[in-house]
Amino acid sequence: MYFIRKLGGLALLCWCAAGWAQGSATETDSWIYLEPTQIDSTRFLGPPPDAAATRREIDAMLLMQEQRTPEQARQAALDHEQSVFRFADVMGNKFQRDRLPLTTRLFDTLHETGNAMEKQGKKKWRRVRPPVFDTRIRPVARYSASGSYPSGHATFSFLAAIVLADMVPEKSERIFTRAREFGEHRVMGGVHYPSDIAAGQRLATLIAVLIQQNPAFQQDYAAARAELRAALELQ
Numbered sequence: 337m338y339f340i341r342k343l344g345g346l347a348l349l350c351w352c353a354a355g356w357a358q359g360s361a362t363e364t365d366s367w368i369y370l371e372p373t374q375i376d377s378t379r380f381l382g383p384p385p386d387a388a389a390t391r392r393e394i395d396a397m398l399l400m401q402e403q404r405t406p407e408q409a410r411q412a413a414l415d416h417e418q419s420v421f422r423f424a425d426v427m428g429n430k431f432q433r434d435r436l437p438l439t440t441r442l443f444d445t446l447h448e449t450g451n452a453m454e455k456q457g458k459k460k461w462r463r464v465r466p467p468v469f470d471t472r473i474r475p476v477a478r479y480s481a482s483g484s485y486p487s488g489h490a491t492f493s494f495l496a497a498i499v500l501a502d503m504v505p506e507k508s509e510r511i512f513t514r515a516r517e518f519g520e521h522r523v524m525g526g527v528h529y530p531s532d533i534a535a536g537q538r539l540a541t542l543i544a545v546l547i548q549q550n551p552a553f554q555q556d557y558a559a560a561r562a563e564l565r566a567a568l569e570l571q
Contacts, residue, residue, distance in 0.1 A: 368449040369547040377456050382536050383443075384463045384485040393529045394470045404524050406470060409476040414524030415518050416478045418447055418489060419497045422518070426510045427500075430567050442560040443496055446547075450491040453543055455537065458483030466526055477525030487528045490536025493518035498544045503561040506570065525538050 385393065404412075417423060420443035424431045433440050437541075454471035463485040467473045482488075501508035519533035547553045 338430065341347050341356075352470035366391050367445055367552075368452050369445060369550045369553045370449050370453060370543060372452050372456055375546065376541055377542060379462050381457055381486060383539055384461055384535070385529075385531050389531075390469060390529065393531060394466060394473065396530070397466060397523060397526065397534050398470075398472060401526060401542055408521075408524055412477045412521040415489075415521040415525075418492045419443075420446075420500065422493075423496070423500060423511060423514055426507055426514050427504070431564075435567060436560075436563055438556070438563040439560040442499070442556045445556065446495055446499060446543075449543060449547065450495050450540065451488060454486055454488045454491050454536070454539060455482075456490075457539070462486055463529075463532070466529060473526045477522065477527045477528035478526035484528055485532045486539050487519065487522055487532040489522050489528070490519040490533040490538065491539045493538035494537045495543055498540060499557070503557075503564055504568065520552065 353517055384390075419433075420439070421431060421433050462483045465484045467475050467479075495514045497511050501511045504511070519528075519536065522528040523530050523533060
């Protein structure tokens with residue numbers, strides 16, 4: 337796993353802090369690759385920006401809001417969906433849920449893992465969403481009542497990109513470009529600050545490092561990689 341191995345130094349640091357992750361069922365009976373009880377991710381994220389910095393982010397978002405096109409607003413709304421199959425515009429028409437059950441399982445579990453970990457920061461800091469902080473922000477994307485920091489959408493899209501690019505390095509540049517686009521759409525859509533997106537990307541990297549120690553992830557990854565590369569007719 338080339339991309340994840342490149343993060344080995346951070347992996348060692350996190351392993352010392354947390355021990356390796358064991359996949360387990362949460363209280364919602366969802367299978368995840370990393371338990372929130374194993375590590376406090378907020379230690380690695382740091383707090384969200386203060387009110388003055390948040391105001392500067394709002395100013396930038398208001399300018400972006402003035403300049404966004406109807407097509408950009410439409411794409412921001414569509415990218416509310418948290419699914420690896422939103423990468424189909426990069427991966428091609430064979431990248432479909434009903435054709436890839438093992439790939440679906442892997443990335444659905446990654447989604448649940450990201451959800452479990454992002455809640456640590458959301459609950460700790462309870463950062464209000466941009467439309468709540470400033471009513472001049474007119475959101476075009478959907479959002480929940482949960483805290484804004486870190487962005488769950490950015491966490492999942494970047495975590496998915498790290499793993500997907502590791503599986504199909506031939507498309508890695510376009511995969512990461514698309515992942516950044518997901519985050520940009522949350523800001524353009526008026527539902528996240530830029531710093532929320534950056535925090536989500538950092539959290540995704542932390543998760544990607546830690547789960548490589550998990551035998552359940554290793555097994556699911558290997559099976560999904562073989563399935564996906566065969567479906568895409570890659571050696």
